[in-house]
Amino acid sequence: MAHVIRSICIVGGGTAGWLTAGIIAARHRSEDGHGIRITLIESDTIGTVGVGEGTWPTMRTTLKKMGVSETDFFRECNTSFKQGAKFARWVTGDPSDFYYHPLVLPEGFPSLDLASAWMEFAEKRQDAPSFSNAVSYQEAVCELGLAPKLITSPEYAGIANYAYHLDAGRFVSFIRDHCVNRLGVHHVVDDVTRVVRSETGDIAYLETRKSGQLEGDLFIDCSGFRSLLLGETMGVPFVDCSDVLFIDRALAVQVPYDAEDSDIVPHTVSTAQKHGWIWDIGLQSRRGVGYVFSSRHTTADAALGELQAYVGEKPRSLQPREIKIHAGHRRTFWKGNCVAVGLAGGFLEPLEASALVLIELSAEMISGMLPATRETMDIIAKRFNATTQYRWDRIIDFLKLHYILSKREDSRFWIDNRDPASIPDSLKDQIELWRRRAPGDQDFTSNAEMFPAASYQYVLFGMGFRMDTSDREPNRHAGAVEQAFARNESLKIKWTKTLPNNRNLINKIKEFGLQKI
Amino acid sequence: MHLVELSRAEHSGLKINPDLAEASAARQHLIPIVASEFRKAATQYPIVFAKNPETGRFGAFVLNGLEPEENLFWSGTKLDVAYVPLNTRRQPFFVGTADASSGANHGVLCIDIDSPCLTASGQKSIVDADGSDSPYLKEILSIVDELVAGQKQTGSLIDTALSLDLLCPIVLDIVLQDGRTLYAEGLYSIDENRFRSLGKDKVEKLWNEGVMELIYSVIISTGQIPNLIRLRNERESLSRAWRDNEN
Numbered sequence: 001m002a003h004v005i006r007s008i009c010i011v012g013g014g015t016a017g018w019l020t021a022g023i024i025a026a027r028h029r030s031e032d033g034h035g036i037r038i039t040l041i042e043s044d045t046i047g048t049v050g051v052g053e054g055t056w057p058t059m060r061t062t063l064k065k066m067g068v069s070e071t072d073f074f075r076e077c078n079t080s081f082k083q084g085a086k087f088a089r090w091v092t093g094d095p096s097d098f099y100y101h102p103l104v105l106p107e108g109f110p111s112l113d114l115a116s117a118w119m120e121f122a123e124k125r126q127d128a129p130s131f132s133n134a135v136s137y138q139e140a141v142c143e144l145g146l147a148p149k150l151i152t153s154p155e156y157a158g159i160a161n162y163a164y165h166l167d168a169g170r171f172v173s174f175i176r177d178h179c180v181n182r183l184g185v186h187h188v189v190d191d192v193t194r195v196v197r198s199e200t201g202d203i204a205y206l207e208t209r210k211s212g213q214l215e216g217d218l219f220i221d222c223s224g225f226r227s228l229l230l231g232e233t234m235g236v237p238f239v240d241c242s243d244v245l246f247i248d249r250a251l252a253v254q255v256p257y258d259a260e261d262s263d264i265v266p267h268t269v270s271t272a273q274k275h276g277w278i279w280d281i282g283l284q285s286r287r288g289v290g291y292v293f294s295s296r297h298t299t300a301d302a303a304l305g306e307l308q309a310y311v312g313e314k315p316r317s318l319q320p321r322e323i324k325i326h327a328g329h330r331r332t333f334w335k336g337n338c339v340a341v342g343l344a345g346g347f348l349e350p351l352e353a354s355a356l357v358l359i360e361l362s363a364e365m366i367s368g369m370l371p372a373t374r375e376t377m378d379i380i381a382k383r384f385n386a387t388t389q390y391r392w393d394r395i396i397d398f399l400k401l402h403y404i405l406s407k408r409e410d411s412r413f414w415i416d417n418r419d420p421a422s423i424p425d426s427l428k429d430q431i432e433l434w435r436r437r438a439p440g441d442q443d444f445t446s447n448a449e450m451f452p453a454a455s456y457q458y459v460l461f462g463m464g465f466r467m468d469t470s471d472r473e474p475n476r477h478a479g480a481v482e483q484a485f486a487r488n489e490s491l492k493i494k495w496t497k498t499l500p501n502n503r504n505l506i507n508k509i510k511e512f513g514l515q516k517i
Numbered sequence: 518m519h520l521v522e523l524s525r526a527e528h529s530g531l532k533i534n535p536d537l538a539e540a541s542a543a544r545q546h547l548i549p550i551v552a553s554e555f556r557k558a559a560t561q562y563p564i565v566f567a568k569n570p571e572t573g574r575f576g577a578f579v580l581n582g583l584e585p586e587e588n589l590f591w592s593g594t595k596l597d598v599a600y601v602p603l604n605t606r607r608q609p610f611f612v613g614t615a616d617a618s619s620g621a622n623h624g625v626l627c628i629d630i631d632s633p634c635l636t637a638s639g640q641k642s643i644v645d646a647d648g649s650d651s652p653y654l655k656e657i658l659s660i661v662d663e664l665v666a667g668q669k670q671t672g673s674l675i676d677t678a679l680s681l682d683l684l685c686p687i688v689l690d691i692v693l694q695d696g697r698t699l700y701a702e703g704l705y706s707i708d709e710n711r712f713r714s715l716g717k718d719k720v721e722k723l724w725n726e727g728v729m730e731l732i733y734s735v736i737i738s739t740g741q742i743p744n745l746i747r748l749r750n751e752r753e754s755l756s757r758a759w760r761d762n763e764n
Contacts, residue, residue, distance in 0.1 A: 151573035152703065512572040517684055517705065 003374035006037060009206065009216030011192060011229055013042025015053075015168055016342025016359045017222035018175040022066045023363040025183035028370065036370070039186040040179070041206065041214060046224075053171075053288075054082050054268050054281055054353035055163045057103055060156045062360045068178055070155035071513040076174045078167035078283040080506060081266050083138055083148050083160055085352070088271040091463050093408045099130060099462030100267075101352075102138035103161040105454045107491075108484040109135075115438035115457045117481045119467050131461035134485065137492040142267045144496055147505035155514045159495060163353075165268070165281045165288075188214065195233040202337040202374075203229060217374060220366070221340040225347070230330055230340040238346075241328040244400055244422055246413065247276055247349040250323040251303055252290035255311050266502040270351065272406070273306050274298070275413040279350060284506060292325070292349050297413040325349060333388045334381035337374065339366060346392065351402060354395045354450070362388065387448045394450045397427040401456070404431075405463035434460060436468050520611055520627040525644050528628060532639035535653070538608035539601065540633060543591045546582035548602045551667025552674055555731050557600045559738035563745065566675065566684055566705040575675045575684070575705065580745065583691060583699050589748040603667075607660045609634040626661060674728045681719060683707055683732070689742070694750045695757075707735045 008024060010017050021040050028036040063073060073079055084102040091097050106114050114135045122128040132139045138160050141148070148162035179185040192214075194207040206214040221229035230236050242248060269280040276293030291307040300322065307320065329346025333339060341362045348354060365384060371377040403417035404427075416422065430443060439456040460467075475481065500508075542548055547567055550558050555577075558564055562579035569576060579602055581588040590598040596605070609632030613625045641653040650658070678684050685708035689701040712732065715723075723729045 150570075152568040152570055153573075508572070512574055515568065515573055515575065516679070516682075517686060 012222035020363040041188040056357040100132040104138040106135035146499040227344040246294040534639035547578040552670035555734035559734040564738040
C-alpha cells in the first residue's frame with residue numbers, strides 16, 4: 001500500500017522554520033483538517049542568529065500568499081523599504097567610488113539592449129552618467145532618500161520595485177503568531193533529544209524531552225548551522241566554498257539614530273573595507289551594521305578597529321557580536337525523507353541578501369512539488385537537489401563577480417580574490433562572453449535562475465567592466481534605444497518629485513495603514 | 518484659502534453671495550459626499566470611492582469629470598445639474614474634521630475669508646438686524662449638521678465594504694468621438710460579483726447596518742459614466758465648432 005504524505009515535521013523555529021511552515025501551510029492546510037498536518041518543534045534554550053536582514057522583492061509575494069498584512073508587517077517588525085544596494089569603495093576604494101544595484105530593471109529590459117548603447121556612449125564621453133543612472137530612475141530616488149511607493153499605493157504594490165529591511169528577531173515572532181493563529185501550524189516548544197531512523201534509512205520519529213515522540217512523513221531541517229537532521233543524522237557532508245568566497249567572520253552591532261526623525265536610508269549600503277565589507281541596514285528605530293571579513297587575512301581586533309572607524313563614536317559601548325561563517329552548503333539538500341532549508345542547508349556572506357530568498361524559494365519548491373506518497377519522494381528529491389545546487393552555484397558566481405571586478409590593491413584579501421584559481425569556471429566563461437556582448441537572457445536559460453541578466457549588467461558596468469563594442473552589429477533599434485533613455489529621464493523627474501521621504505511614508509503606514517486594494 | 522473661526526459678532530457685517538459657492542467646484546473632478554446624499558447623487562453622478570492622498574484612506578465622492586480638474590457640469594456661471602453636493606453648498610463655510618487638511622479644528626465652524634462668495638454686493642448675512650442667526654446661517658448650520666452626521670455613516674459604510682472586500686478599483690479607459698483616449702486611475706467602486714455572492718448572514722448584516730441601499734445607490738450610479746462621456750464629447754464638439762468659426 002502506498003505511503004501517503006500526510007504530515008510534515010519542521011525542526012527549528014528561526015526565520016527558516018517559520019517561513020517554511022507558513023509557505024507550506026498557506027497552500028496545503030484545509031479548514032476541515034484533511035490537509036497536510038504541519039508541526040514545528042523549536043527549543044526555548046537555543047537562540048536564533050537574529051541580525052538585521054535584507055530581503056528580495058520576492059518577500060512581498062511570499063507574505064501576501066501567506067495572508068499577512070503589509071501594514072502589520074511594518075508595524076511589528078521594525079520594517080523599512082529596501083530599493084537595492086549601494087556599493088561604496090568596491091572598485092578603487094576612493095571615498096567618491098560607488099555604484100548601485102537597483103531593483104528596477106533597465107528601461108525596456110530585456111527586449112532592448114541599453115547596456116551596449118550606454119557602453120558605446122561612455123567610451124566616448126567622460127561626463128557620461130553612471131550605468132544605473134542612465135538606464136533606471138531608482139538610483140536618483142535612493143540618493144534623495146525617497147520611498148518606493150505612495151500612501152495611496154495598495155499593500156505590496158509599488159511604484160518602484162522594492163524589498164525590505166527587517167528585524168529578524170521580531171520577524172520570527174510575527175510569522176510564528178501568524179502561522180499558529182491563522183494557518184493552523186502545530187507548535188511544540190521542546191528539545192529534540194534523539195533522531196530515530198527506520199531500517200530504510202528514513203527518519204522515523206524524533207524523541208523529545210517532554211513531548212514524547214514526534215512523527216512525520218517528511219522532516220524539514222531548519223536547525224541552523226548545526227544541521228541536526230540532514231548533516232548530523234543523515235550524514236550529508238558539507239561542501240566548503242571558502243576557496244572562492246573568503247569571508248568567514250562577521251562582527252555585528254546595532255547603531256541608534258541621532259534623532260527619532262533621522263532619515264532612513266532606503267537601500268542597503270555595502271562599503272568595502274581592507275579585508276571585507278560592511279553592511280549598513282536602516283530599520284525604523286536603529287541601523288544594523290556589521291563587518292564581514294576574512295580571518296585568514298586579518299585579525300578580529302583589526303577588523304573591530306575598522307568597524308569602529310565606520311560607525312563613529314556612538315556604538316563604542318555596544319559589544320559587537322562575533323559570528324563565525326562557513327561559506328558553503330551540504331552536498332545534497334534532500335535525502336530520504338529529510339530536506340534542509342536555511343542555514344542547515346548552507347550559508348554564504350550576505351552580499352546580495354541571498355539567505356532569506358533561498359528559504360522562500362526552497363519552501364516554495366517543497367510546497368509546490370510536495371509528493372503525494374513516500375514512493376515518489378525520491379524523484380522529487382532528485383529534482384530539488386539539482387535545482388538547489390544550480391541556485392547555490394549561481395549565487396556563488398554572482399557574489400564572486402563583485403570581488404573579481406574590484407581594482408583594490410590595498411590588501412592580500414582583494415588581490416587574492418582575483419587569483420584565477422579562486423574563480424569558478426562557469427563565471428570565467430560568462431566573463432569571456434561578456435567582453436564582447438552584454439549579459440542577456442540568453443546567458444541565463446534555466447527556469448531556476450536567481451539573478452536576472454540585469455543584475456549582472458548593474459554590477460559589471462557599475463564596476464567599470466569594459467565591453468568591446470567595436471564588432472557590434474549595427475543597431476536596428478537605435479530609435480527605440482534613444483526613446484528608452486529619454487523615458488528614463490522623464491521617469492526620474494516624475495518620481496523624484498512625487499515619491500515621499502522614506503521615513504515619512506513609513507510613519508504614515510504605521511499611523512493610517514495601507515489599503516489592501 | 519484662509520480659514521478663521523466664525524464669530525457672530527466679528528463677522529456680522531459680512532455680505533455673502535451664496536450663488537458664487539458653486540464656482541468653488543468649477544475645477545473639482547471629485548467632490549466628497551456623505552451617505553445621506555447617495556440617493557440623490559446617484560441620479561446625477563457616478564458615485565466613486567477614492568483615497569485621500571495624505572492618508573491613503575477611502576472617501577466617497579461624486580465624479581464630475583474624466584480628468585483631474587475637470588467639472589463637466591460647470592457651465593461657466595453655475596453647476597448645471599439637478600443635485601449639488603452639500604460640500605459645495607456649504608461654501609464658504611467649513612467645519613473641522615479629525616483628518617482635515619484645511620487646518621480647521623475638529624467640530625469648529627469656520628469661514629474662508631478669502632472666498633469669492635464674500636462680496637460687497639452679497640445679499641446674505643450671517644445674522645439678522647436683531648442679532649439672531651439669519652435664515653441663511655440656519656440653512657448652513659443644517660447642512661453642516663448633515664455633513665457631520667453623514668460622515669460617520671459614510672465611514673462605517675467604507676469600513677464594512679472593506680471588511681467584506683467589496684471595493685474594487687475601476688479604470689476608465691475611454692475613447693472620445695475624436696479618437697482621443699482618456700485613462701483615469703485611482704477610482705474604486707463596489708465589486709458587484711463579490712456583492713452578489715455574499716452569504717445570507719453577511720447580506721442580513723448589511724441590511725441591519727442600513728448600508729444595503731447605499732451599496733445599491735453606488736452600483737446604480739455607475740450608469741452615469743456614459744453621461745459624463747456624452748458631456749465631454751459635447752464639450753469637445755462645441756469647442757471644435759468654435760475654433761472652426763474663428764478660422
